[in-house]
Amino acid sequence: MPQAVWQQVQHALLSESEVLQARPHNLAELESFLPKADAFAPASVLCGLVPRADGLHVLLTKRSQHLRHHPGQISFPGGRIESGDANPFDAAVREAREEIGLQVEHVRLLGYLEPLVTITGFRVYPAVAVIDSIYHAEPDGVEVEALFEAPLSLFLDAANEHPFDIEFRGAIRHLKEFRWQDHRIWGATASMLVNLRQRLGELP
Template identity: 50%
Template sequence: MLSIPFPPVSVDPTAPASPCIRACRIDGDGLCRGCLRTGDEIACWSRLGEAERRHLMETVLADRKRERYRFLDRLREREQVGGVLHPLRHPPAGDGWNRSELDDLLPDAGALAEAAVLVGLVPRQAGTQVLLTRRTDALRHHGGQVSFPGGRVERDDAGVLGAALRESHEEIALAAVQVAPLGYLDPFLTVSGFRVTPVVAAIDPDYVPQPHPDEVAEVFEVPFEFLMSASHLHQVEMEFRGRRRSVLEYDWPGQRIWGATAAILYNLRRRLEEAA
């Protein structure tokens, strides 16, 4: 199995307190979609002292988060998973962790297209599930494959988080208010030339999938516990562009979960193992 040293998760402790996660958009309730501040609170933030900012973040905004994302408390792995992710305020930089595996396949780093996917964790009574999709066969990139909802970061998106939320809504009608972002995994590079940033989030279990027929053939769930077990993930050798290469694949019945999707889940599993 792959043995890759993932970059450390770090935050500058001297940075001023701010709840901004770069998903800036005022919703119909008058609150920013990302930080849950009102327009007035955002406008006066720079004039507040550090103690006032932290008080608002730890009380007022924390209460608003609990009210908006009531389902978040039902996610059993919330603290465990959240503790190993890059924080929402600091999307990870740099090349994908698998760059060395694809050096002879990819263009220069500057030519890579930015993309984002949503790794959705659904808290169910029987245990947490991971939300996955199967793409339609006609798509240009990775048609017919199992994937996370997501796609290319567009100019109007609020960064990778905004792209993941927009694409999830377009592909499977997942509303932003039903998504509680937790943090980022390490960027991953695809053979199609994308630098993908995975956004890990809790998803409201009341969400009802409505797949866009031109993009998504099926939406399904797989137990988180199954996907985080090393015994269910295998390394498969295959011939690709003139040489033998290794890809990861799960032995989940009925769906082939492999390639980039399996690698992103592997990244999460390894981070959890290293933190244990």
């Protein structure tokens, strides 16, 4: 993959200092459902882009069915930021290593998307990174039951979005989902991928 492609993606993303000060891009949508701002727990996810012969692919995981939050859903590797983590990227890589055995030497940070808040009380910092195509990973069987790659082009085409509504705490939420093979990608993961498309779409 030409270096110019990665430089272009980097120009669309936020730096660490910018993301830590940025307003969550979905705050207005969820404000009525959320706890007070000081109650958010910081978390980070790894939005990994893998160069393949047919273009960039996104590394995704399927969460285990027994988990308390979002069981069985499609997500990025990631989790809560701990005191020993130097920054959100450090946390995302550590979580990816724990969940799927991804090694840090195969990951290079490009930048961040805007933070995202969740109805479970997390402020999530999405770290966008390139993952070497020679990486090795496998699910830990505890938090993650499967992993797969989906073409980035799927998420960059708004025609592939499918809107749907759910009722939550007596109100209607308007959500979007993507379908890839037998996977349904929705919720926070879909929202972050839409945010990535929006940022890439702002490039000259």
